[in-house]
Amino acid sequence: MKGALLIAGTTSDAGKSVVVAGLCRMLARRGVKVAPFKAQNMSNNSVVALDGGEIGRAQALQARACGLEPSVRFNPVLLKPGSDRRSQLVVRGKAIDTVGAKDYFRHRTQLRAIVAEELASLRAEFDVVICEGAGSPAEINLRATDLANMGLARAADLPVLLVGDIDRGGVLAHLFGTVAILEPEDQQLISGYIINKFRGDVDLLRPGIDQLTELTGRPTLGVIPFAEDLWIDAEDSLGTIADAPVGRSQPPLGKDWLTVAAIRLPRISNSTDVEALACEPGVSVRWVTDPSRLAGADLVVLPGSKSTVSDLEWLRHTGIAAALQSRAATGGPILGICGGYQMLARTIDDSVESTAGTVDGLGLLDLEIEFANPKILRRSTGHAQGYTAGVASPPYRETVGTRGIPVHGYEIHHGRVRVNGDRPWLILDGTPEGSVRGAIWGTHLHGALESDEFRRAFLRDVAAYAEADFVVADNVSVEQVRVTQLDLLADLMEKYLDLPALERLIDSGASVNLPTLRVSG
Structure with missing residues (x-):
């Protein structure tokens, strides 16, 4: 295997972080040289990496899943909210400014270059890089400054898997709507879906999954069940x-x-x-x-x-x-x-x-x-x-x-x-x-x-x-509890994902000529 993949989500807390950690752990257990990457994170849960800067705690856990020490390379841009309107901007582990949404525009060219450089460096060093999106790619009002979702996927030509949390309700609509609201060039990179936190009989969900494939031309690569024992290293304050x-x-x-x-x-x-x-x-x-x-x-x-x-x-x-x-x-x-x-x-x-x-x-x-x-x-x-x-x-x-x-x-x-x-x-x-x-x-x-x-x-x-x-x-x-949860995540990925399809996607990249969905109105 050689390539990279972006895990995006229909919403915040859809399960992007745990899916990335699970995929990293699963690949590392198979002997694949793998690294995590989140271009931009917004979280006040951070840790100090071995190279002296701070990164999001989720990326530190994902590094642990890969058998790596945390590094600022895995999360080059971190926003730490100090109020509803302003956040501390941390770049390559060091705080450089305090910004609001409008201030952020003046940093975007520099940040895009940093993100591209770090991702290219990781791809050259590792067999596989599993990238994590931020929030949801459906936030089209933020598309112009997006560094972590479709902005990253377009710049690096990454195939994207979209994760939806069925526990919230309406997951099929979330998946369909997220794809449909994107511009056609972004839609081309959405290569499939993962449904997270499922409870019950998957056969009852199957007709909906089949219809989603018919409507969008994209497969669902797995339905991951709700895991009661997963709780340590929460990504952010949503928990x-x-x-x-x-x-x-x-x-x-x-x-x-x-x-x-x-x-x-x-x-x-x-x-x-x-x-x-x-x-x-x-x-x-x-x-x-x-x-x-x-x-x-x-x-x-x-x-x-x-x-x-x-x-x-x-x-x-x-x-x-x-x-x-x-x-x-x-x-x-x-x-x-x-x-x-x-x-x-x-x-x-x-x-x-x-x-x-x-x-x-x-x-x-x-x-x-x-x-x-x-x-x-x-x-x-x-x-x-x-x-x-x-x-x-x-x-x-x-x-x-x-x-x-x-x-x-x-x-x-x-x-x-x-x-x-x-x-x-x-x-x-x-x-x-x-x-x-x-x-x-x-x-x-x-x-x-x-x-x-x-x-x-x-x-x-x-x-x-x-x-x-x-x-x-x-x-x-505590370290053993963390390791046990990482192994549980890897077990879930191995059991419930279509691994041959996942491997093909990483190796071959995004599909071409996927159907374009239109939002009527």
């Missing part, structure tokens, strides 16, 4: 729905559950940080937006934010800020990560992200934060400082802390700690980082909870504060 559980809860090993309330911020970033907790038996993680949900939780997580000052104001407006302060006063455990850590400070001086100047934080840590350029991007390793977990008022009891336990992760933030009057939580690359005050922990380090030994020790301390009969499993590996 962080208020009151929705994270993961698939497993029964506790002891008598008690540990309940985790993760605050669903409006501009949440790196929401996947809490997924490691959800891998543990007896840990129930749920996204919340109501202050009443904090009262019964054993742990509250304040996650990252792309707009720290704005989301801090939202906490005050919703009453969650007051609930967090009441919780802290009674010794209830709170964990702040990156932007969430910054919100726990006494003051935040932000002339970069919001340009709000100095604002009051929640005051739960003796911490002063100042935003500055350039953005800090680094992968870090180290260990946890020793600290004592107990309760805020008598009876006080000591438990085993996490002295010397290894931890690793990555940092993506403008905020700098100017004053830290609390005990540092971590030592990263020889430097103190984070804060501990009683049952309040904070760190800029994303992914720390994926360090298995560190996560177990942290949960033991949370259980001690909660006085819960909770037993931490000694055999949970």
Whole structure:
């Protein structure tokens, strides 16, 4: 096999990312030298790649599926929304501007050249490149600046498979309508369909699939069933729905559950940080937006934010800020990560992200934060400082802390700690980082909870504060959970896709003289 393919979707969250990851894993298991590529992503879920820049988390997972380290080559353009109208523009892993829709036009020539160069380089190095579209190619109002869908397919002459999510309803209309609304030259590259998240008897769907082929001249290459166990490494905030559980809860090993309330911020970033907790038996993680949900939780997580000052104001407006302060006063455990850590400070001086100047934080840590350029991007390793977990008022009891336990992760933030009057939580690359005050922990380090030994020790301390009969499993590996899900995706591709047709499409490229559909009116 030698070639490239674009996986597009009828909608956001149609399943493009998981199909690409599954195809990459399937091909890699067969010995094919394969790489992922997403020309442009819009997501606040990002990671720091081995080459020092940041890329979308989905592309990092797809790289893992290929057996590769994440690289900025796999996602050369990343947009990180900071508001409804403006996004940070990250090119080849580095933030270069903050843009609105109209500002974006002045970058398009440069970005097209970068995308073309990176894709050509990958195609020269790898046997197969599986590209992922963005949103939907049916957004014809954005066609002039499109870098990731039909703009990419036309420029690189890529065959396109269109994925539709049947769980949303109306999938056949979505597939037909997406093709029909495209201009004829774009339609020529749409080579077939994949239906995702199917439940039930596929024979009941077959007549519709056959009619879709008759109407459009394009085959359906597979119907992928709904997979209950696929949940880790969510692509973006569409998966962080208020009151929705994270993961698939497993029964506790002891008598008690540990309940985790993760605050669903409006501009949440790196929401996947809490997924490691959800891998543990007896840990129930749920996204919340109501202050009443904090009262019964054993742990509250304040996650990252792309707009720290704005989301801090939202906490005050919703009453969650007051609930967090009441919780802290009674010794209830709170964990702040990156932007969430910054919100726990006494003051935040932000002339970069919001340009709000100095604002009051929640005051739960003796911490002063100042935003500055350039953005800090680094992968870090180290260990946890020793600290004592107990309760805020008598009876006080000591438990085993996490002295010397290894931890690793990555940092993506403008905020700098100017004053830290609390005990540092971590030592990263020889430097103190984070804060501990009683049952309040904070760190800029994303992914720390994926360090298995560190996560177990942290949960033991949370259980001690909660006085819960909770037993931490000694055999949970977040990395193994991730690998298992990638293999499940690959198994689904192998079982439910027409692999000979897929291989022919990759080898031969887009079909020619496909029917052109017309939108009447």
